[in-house]
Amino acid sequence: MHTIEDEVLSALNLRRDGVPIYVQIREQILALIAAGRLPAGARMPTMRQVAVALRVDLNTVRHAYDDLQNLGAVVLRRGLGSFVTERVGPADGAPATPDPVDPLDPLARRVLAEVREAGLDPLAVAERLVRLATSRKGDEP
């Protein structure tokens, strides 16, 4: 069987485009959380597990995990492991989920910002996205 931790481990992969390793780990885990693939309360892969899987140093993974904790995305507990926070963000006086927010909202918003930054039409990109998604079905076995 595969646990959530294993799923996360296999989802992580590093590029060589100049982006620091710890930033890549941080962003990828944030994306997994935003996607609901790492639900609130879920146990994260061990720092050492990630270090071994990605073949990077323990301190490098820690850098990423520290960032995640400072962002309020996870909580680190010595001797226990790391766990996804119940709700991301400061969470002040806002009531529980005023609007049934889509779990893919964060990613969608990021994409929207990126599209606008590039000066493109979001609708056109969405259309293109649909065409690409429906045409190339068998990409990753």
Next chain:
Amino acid sequence: MHTIEDEVLSALNLRRDGVPIYVQIREQILALIAAGRLPAGARMPTMRQVAVALRVDLNTVRHAYDDLQNLGAVVLRRGLGSFVTERVGPADGAPATPDPVDPLDPLARRVLAEVREAGLDPLAVAERLVRLATSRKGDEP
């Protein structure tokens, strides 16, 4: 009036998320080229212009521009300036545009990869993108 260079300059902006400055410049310019906002043959902003606009060092901008040249995206000419390459990529024996490729294809493909990496449904993201785009019209004045 505003030239293409000025448009590019105002489109560039830096984050403070740990991603190296030269990588941010490189990726943002690549996005502008992919979006057609920097057409083939167009003159790029001067390295010094970018350095002043972003308040970074000339060598940092050069790092980005060097990467862009190594990627084949631009050509640097001493005394003249930097210019967008006619066609991005090695361009071997492939005939001219076998399929009328969308100018937003690169971005769309990147988004698709990101969505799949996050374990989300591309169609759902596309829908969400449309809803976000159509609901919040007045974001950037």
Next chain:
DNA sequence: TCTATTGTATGCATATATTCATACAGTGCG
């Protein structure tokens, strides 16, 4: 209590990123 697991921490070495200052080398133009 003992032990394995896990986060926390330190010191040293190396590589890269960034800034600052300065200079050199093509290019077009008056």
Next chain:
DNA sequence: CGCACTGTATGAATATATGCATACAATAGA
């Protein structure tokens, strides 16, 4: 030619990222 502009280059200084080794501290469970 001489000048202004633009890419190219170098050296020193500082900060950060990464790896490697090692150790400490808290937790759960046998």
